[in-house]
Amino acid sequence: MGEVQTATIQADVPVRLLAEMQTLVEAGWFRDLDGLMLNALRRFVEPHRAELVERFIREDVEWGLHGNE
Secondary structure (H helix, E strand, O other), X not given: OOOOOOOOOOOOOOHHHHHHHHHHXXXXXXXXXXXXXXXXXXXXXXXXXXXXXXXXXXXXXXXXXXXXX
16 A cells, blocks of 8 residues: 655634644544544545535536537
């Protein structure tokens, strides 16, 4: 299995949310903030993936039928 490519992003979060995130890391729920953020993003994206793919397919079909009118 190959190495997973990653990218760095920057996000502004409310101070209170960051404190809660740090508490979860300190309690051992996550290894670090990066792991917490990756888990949270993955849990948000996965259930929406099918909806997103369906939307892209519809857009492609519309473009195929009508082009750039």
